[in-house]
Amino acid sequence: MSRVVIMGSGIAGLAAAIRLAVQGHQVTVLEQNAVAGGKIAERRVGRCRFDTGPSLLTWPQLIDELFVLAGKPIPQTLRYHRLPVICHYFFADGKKLQAYADPMHFADEVARVLEVAPSLIRRYLNDSARLFQLTREVFLLRSLHDVRTYLSLPAWRALCNIRSLYAWTTLHRYNSTRLPSPHLVQLFDRYATYNGSDPFQAPATLRVIPHLEFNDGAFLPPSGMYAIVQALQLLAEACGVRFYFSTPVQKILARRQVQAVFTSDGKRQRQSWPADIAVSNVDVQLTYEKFLDGLNCRYRHRELSTSAMVFLWEMNRTFPELGLHNIFFSSDYEREFAALKQGKFPADPTVYLNCSSKLIPSDAPPDHENWFVLINAPARTDLDWPAQIAFMRKAVIERMRRALHVDVEAHIIAEAVITAADLAAATGAIGGALYGSSSNHWRSAFLRHPNRSPHFKNLYFCGGTVHPGGGIPLCLLSARIVAELIARRHS
Ligand SMILES: Cc1cc2nc3c(=O)[nH]c(=O)nc-3n(C[C@H](O)[C@H](O)[C@H](O)COP(=O)(O)OP(=O)(O)OC[C@H]3O[C@@H](n4cnc5c(N)ncnc54)[C@H](O)[C@@H]3O)c2cc1C
Structure with missing residues (x-):
């Protein structure tokens, strides 16, 4: 021992x-x-409970596996809720779309809102599933620094299919050539942010990520x-x-x-x-x-992933048009990531809103909601935080006012803010980066x-x-x- x-x-x-x-x-x-x-982590603000870190759970079998390994039953608290709707999308031009977890239902919704053939979405998600099967054994399940990995059958299979990884093209370029709607391109580009990367730089291999959400499911513990x-x-x-x-x-x-x-x-x-x-x-x-x-x-990390600025708001009313996960897209995604690349906050940010009280009523008092509002931020701790917070708070409220037609600020009754500097201090993350190094280069996986x-x-x-x-x-x-x-x- x-x-x-x-x-x-x-x-x-x-x-x-x-x-x-x-x-x-x-x-x-x-x-x-x-x-x-x-x-x-979790925290109380006003009369609400908030998860202050991750809010989206995929691949929960990896958690269950630990209980099986230890020979213990999986507790009730981990009897996950599989989400029927993964995300509510609000586009800058006013279009709204619900991402249903069922790929067929999602494809129909895309056809209804964006007039894109359902077969195209099904093909995209099938490709994503195929790529996941091809790459997971080599890039996820094994050490990339062990020669045995490269002598294995899955490694040879992946190498023989190297062209289908699209590692040398960016996720945005791949999506732009495959998807006929700029809304859909923005929607699928966003998956690069799931590991803090930039869709305009990151390899198209990241299109494996939607597979986990749509084909495998998105979950929330009760x-x-x-x-x-x-x-x-x-x-x-x-x-x-x-x-x-x-x-x-x-x-x-x-x-x-x-x-x-x-x-x-x-x-x-x-x-x-x-x-x-x-x-x-x-x-x-x-x-x-x-x-x-x-x-x-x-x-040294070659290039850090993005960090976040998070507002935790207790809202004194409910918003029926929102779900558990909501995205309010910016009007110019490329400009948003260009600002982040320069270490700056974007003037018009994409806003992610998680409202856990939609599924966990005890997280907020009756007729109130707990809003976890996140925007991407550069991974740096040396900013003038009071000024940045004031600037971004205004931008976030304005973006949500345009989408919800409500003066959001008038309904905030308790508030806290988390910055990259707070994340760095609380967790030791360099620059407050959420995911360590970014995956903005095709070699990122090998350089980690x-x-x-x-x-x-x-x-x-x-x-x-x-x-x-x-x-x-x-x-x-x-x-x-x-x-x-x-x-x-x-x-
Ligand atoms: C706001 C936010 C949103 C996110 N959203 C998602 C999401 O929706 N889905 C998802 O899958 N992931 C998400 N992530 C990323 C996910 O949370 C992380 O990738 C993951 O939790 C990191 O876990 P880790 O094992 O690397 O350890 P960390 O969580 O980084 O923990 C490191 C630990 O080391 C401790 N430590 C540091 N220095 C010392 C020291 N000197 N001595 C002793 N201990 C020390 C820290 O206190 C900490 O407990 C999000 C992260 C954040 C912050």
Whole structure:
């Protein structure tokens, strides 16, 4: 039995802890915050509860898998609700479209609103499903830094079909040549933002993402997203994992391999945690810069994914035209991403509105709603935040006034704001980036940091800043890859 020390209790840290405890290791998790979850967090504002991080859950089987592995029943809190409508879209010209989860129904809705042949949508989603099947084994389920991956049959299959990845064309260019409506192009371009990328730069391979939503489904746990963290923490504890909260890691003691991890309790008390195996769930760049400082190894994200500015509003009325997930598109998507590329906020942002009280009535008082309002933001923490918040708040309210024909501001009765700087401070994310590195280049998948350190033979990495990338499903897969690598090398 090895002593495993995991730094950070984000979703990947929790999943890695469960998997390694099940393998028989003695697992300790060190977390700087008072609670687990990292970017998956919750908060009360006014009389409402908000999930302040992810709101869209896909591929929940990866969560269920952890319970199966540990031989425990899946709790009631994770009996997910499969959404019949994935998103309500509001376009800049006033057109509205509901993205039904059933691909046939969605294709009919597209035909009705945008006069596009349903067969075209079905073909697009079928292509997306085919690409997912072709790429998932190599790009998602395995380490890209293990020679065995390239000797496998799925790798050869993917290589033989390399042209169908469309890795050398951008998602926007691909969509523009396949879809006859600018509204549809904008709708499918948006999937690049699911990992914080820019559709005008990111490879068309990202068209695999709609497959997960439409063919596989989008879900919500019955009491909200934070229930995932609570259930996984309980599962980890049941497997024997020990958690230490408010225990920030300061240093990793290592020569050729990690020997111990040092933490502080905030009162300058240093504590040493001997480790046979160490796993960092903290942003990989921060791990090198802060914990391994001076050890002649470094890593820098080549290009960060986007961050976000989030407004949490308690609204004193309900809005029947809204659903759980809503998108209010900007009038010029290209200009919006050009501003983000320059490190600026766009003057006319696309607004994402999540209203969990539509499905979870206890999240807001009767006849009120909890609005989680998110706009894409550059991943930087050095801005004049009061000025930026004031500017973007006005732009968001104006965009929603145009769509809903209501003075939204007059109905906000409690409010909080989250910026990139807040995200960086709360989770250690460099620049407050939501997904670590962007996927704006066809080589991004190969340039992301591996799950095992090239410098220290018993140091591993899981989470959104390393392979295979950000977002809940990929973070869970990173934990799976780490557990497999450890089982192979240390058992
Ligand atoms: C606003 C927002 C919206 C999002 N929307 C979605 C969505 O809809 N769907 C989706 O799938 N994904 C979404 N994401 C992305 C998703 O939340 C992340 O990819 C995922 O949660 C990252 O998990 P992780 O395992 O990388 O760890 P993180 O959540 O990054 O956690 C890292 C942990 O390390 C801890 N830590 C940092 N420094 C130290 C230290 N010195 N010592 C000890 N501990 C430390 C942190 O406190 C934190 O708990 C969103 C993220 C945000 C912020």
